[in-house]
Amino acid sequence: MATGGNGNNGIIGQDVGGQGVIGRGMGRLEGPAKVTGSAAYVADLNPPGVLVGRCLRSPLPHARIVRIDAEEARSLPGVHAVLTGFDIPPQMVGRAIRDLPVLTRDVVRFVGQKVAAVAADTAEAAEQALLLIDVEYEELPGVYDIEQAIAPGAPVLHPDFNQYAGRPCDLDTPSNIASHQHYEMGDVEEGFRQADRVFEHTFTSSHQHQAYLEPHASLVEVDQAGHTDVWVNSKMPFQVRKQMAEGLELEESEIRLNPAPIGGDFGGKGSFMDTHIAHHLSQATGRPVRMVMDYIEEFQGGNPRHPSRITYKTGVKNDGTIIARKVTMYFNSGGYAAFKPSPLLTYGGLRAVGPYRVDNIEVDSYMVYSNLVPCGSLRAPGDPQTIFAAESQIDMIARELGIDPFDMRMQNLLLPGDMPASGHEWEDMQGEETLRQACQVGGYWSAKPAYGSEGGLAVGRGIAMAERHIGGGESRSLISVDTDGSVTLRTAVHDTGTGMYTILRQIVAEELGIEPGEVHLVQWTTDDTDFDTGVGGSRVTHVQGTATMMAAAQAKEKMAALASDLHGWSEEAIVFTGGSLQADGQSTTFAELASRAGGPIEADAHYRRTPHEVTAFVAQMAEVGVDTETGQVHILSFTTCHDVGTIINPLAHQGQVEGGFAQALGFSVMEELLHEEGRPTNVSLGDYKIPTSADMPELRTVLVHAEGGPGPYSSKAIGEHSVLTPAPAIANAIQDAIGVRVTQLPITAERVYRAMRGK
Secondary structure, three states: OEEOOOOOOEEEOOOOEOOOOOOEOOOOOOHHHHHOOOOOOHHHOOOOOOEEEEEEEOOOOOEEEEEEEOHHHHOOOOEEEEEEHHHOOOOEEOOOOEOEEOOOOOEEOOOOOEEEEEEEOOHHHHHHHHHHOEEEEEEOOOOOOHHHHHOOOOOOOOOOHHHOEOOOOOOOOOOOEEEEEEEEEOOHHHHHHHOOEEEEEEEEEOOEOOOOOOOOEEEEEEOOOOOEEEEEOOOOHHHHHHHHHHHHOOOHHHEEEEOOOOOOOOOOOOOOOOHHHHHHHHHHHOOOEEEEOOHHHHHHHOOOEOOEEEEEEEEEOOOOOEEEEEEEEEEEEEOOOOOOOOOOOOOOOHHHHOOEOOOEEEEEEEEEEOOOOOOOOOOOOOHHHHHHHHHHHHHHHHHHHOOOHHHHHHHHEOOOOOOOOOOOOOEOOOHHHHHHHHHHHHOOOOOOOOOOOOOOEEEEEEEEEEEEEOOOEEEEEEEEEOOOOOEEEEEOOOOOOOOHHHHHHHHHHHHHOOOHHHEEEEEOOOOOOOOOOOOOOOOHHHHHHHHHHHHHHHHHHHHHHHHHHHHOOOHHHOEEEOOEEEEOOEEEEHHHHHHHHOOOEEEEEEEEEOOOOEEEEEEEEEEEEEEOOOOOEEEEEEEEEEEEOOOOOHHHHHHHHHHHHHHHHHHHHOOOOOEEOOEEOOOOOOOOOOOOHHHOOEEEEEEEEOOOOOOHHHOOOOOOHHHOOHHHHHHHHHHHHHOOOOOEOOOOHHHHHHHHHOO
16 A cells, blocks of 8 residues: 655644633643653563463464373473463353353364463563473364355354353354344335335455554452452453453452553453453462563454455435445454453444435344454444445445435435434434535545546545444542642543543643643542443543543532632632632632641542434545556545534544544555464564554545534544544545445455456
8 A cells, every 4th residue: 555645634623722721732641651661551560579471372273172281381490380271260251241261171263262371480481381381182174254154064163152151142053153133124125126226235354453552461469368459451440350250250349450551452452361361370379470462462362353244235216315225244253252342242233324314224233253363342343344335335326326426425314303223313413514524625526637647546536424423431530629739630541542631631620720730640440439431432531521520510619619608709700720719809729728628629420321312423535546557556635524522632632533544544455464274374563564654645634513512511522433434435436546346455456456457
């Protein structure tokens, strides 16, 4: 993949130099600790007596374990424990469905599955011990893609599925279908009968790894009383505590999750990973055990984005009106379903219809076991695969009918008062304006460069659009104003690298009239509060931000009441500024009020909300150049338009836009975890290519301001929106340029070349 170079990226529709705290574009207050190395990540923690834990992983994608001999490894100097599945209870673990053994005793179902674990004084001793563990396997036939997994007579990978805790349902007949979600509205077959034309196309996508800088890491210490302390780079500490308690047969009160910085997440760090094994090793040795995965292990045993095979059957009138859509989606789960947060295990179902009026809908979404790496969440899980298929087919139909793709979308877009497929009527819908602005700023209707004027490239433009909910959840914030005038915010949320801690401090600062840098932030352990949903689903600014704003407002109210009693001021006349309260030409400081109160002034707020009736739209336009000799695709420019409310920190907001686009660019044209007979072949960041700054094209960001959203100061979500539609926009632009359609992601030069030659 090549691009037009990193041009002058611009933001249209936002004054990034806001004067107040809210709306001020500011760098991350937690940034200096990270860039100077003073932030202690899990891999940096070295408590006294800490041991290094490592896992022996299966070299085969599907095999029965005949024999394990670990005696030679146990006798190695510096080795304190060697565990196999026979040395620990046979518990299954998982986020929703518990189908993954901590250490397998009988059958391995993917290359990289954990077979044994060691704890040693050094990483070198641990690695040497792994080499001395002798495992005899009996290879079994494998299934490596969706077609093989669902074929009649395919090997059933989980014959005991109906015994798994957390399963969505029982299977009447053993199969590789881990879950099936069905949704319908209207009568889809009648819709097809009423349609003038019916189109059917199938689209596929590949694995995509989150490619965070920091791999999975955990440190576990079990004390003599059996209490467990855990440090893990997970964005969902309360869920990890629950998963550990279930998998270790402990009470949640016996486990404490302690905060640690997270070096990138992108959806991939909501799981337990090595925590159960580290617990068993710590219990066996009586010492803390630290486990850090390397990147080979990440590619073999992480939880990447699901490959997919999605078929769209759409009935339309000759004027482009969509009458019916039937969608059949298959997602490749890999060897296990343990890393998926939902009991249904399926994703993308309600997003399958798109932001369009369709009276007749039928959607079937399947999760399928295979002998590949188990998959999990990656930024808007399930949506990029689904929207690639949905928005690609819209263009294909429009071109077949001789209708401009823009016009077809505008004709079918949901309008205020329309009922989307979710069944929940949305408020303040901005779909039309978002699409129009993306096309206007992107130059959709302007003349394209003539063939050859861009260095021998055929130039094309493509558009795509989508909507995504604003996540709900549960969170709590506590704000205290101490007798020295200091302000402290306490939260259980773990910042995954998005700058959330800066945004929370901006909210407190706005309410109390101080600077964000004056707000101290303390992270709670799981012992310090009852529950927090954690990071994910575009929820954090909405949920934790609202809890923080509520707590700040309560603190402000308490201080105003104290000042009113002390000075006889009208509370309505009090102004908060610079760490003091002012009225009637007088002032009193935070410190004075807290001292008068006899100690810290505290405000504690809890917020809980399901996903809101407000959604957020995104529309994007790609301009590409395709080398008709080689199939090489050059992304010349890209325009991304977002329906937004109040933007609390424009710099952080734009970081989410650009970061999401970069990941989507990789998903679209570059990233693919390759396998040969179930064995991953590009298990390093030297072979698994991700976009760099040199690959980023000229990026224009357009912001369409709406009435607002459910978050603080009427803010909306942004974290997952820019990742949704680059793939179909690029695919549509390629077809516009050369007249052929590529239906498989990533769209590499080889696939474009083959498509052109098969035209």
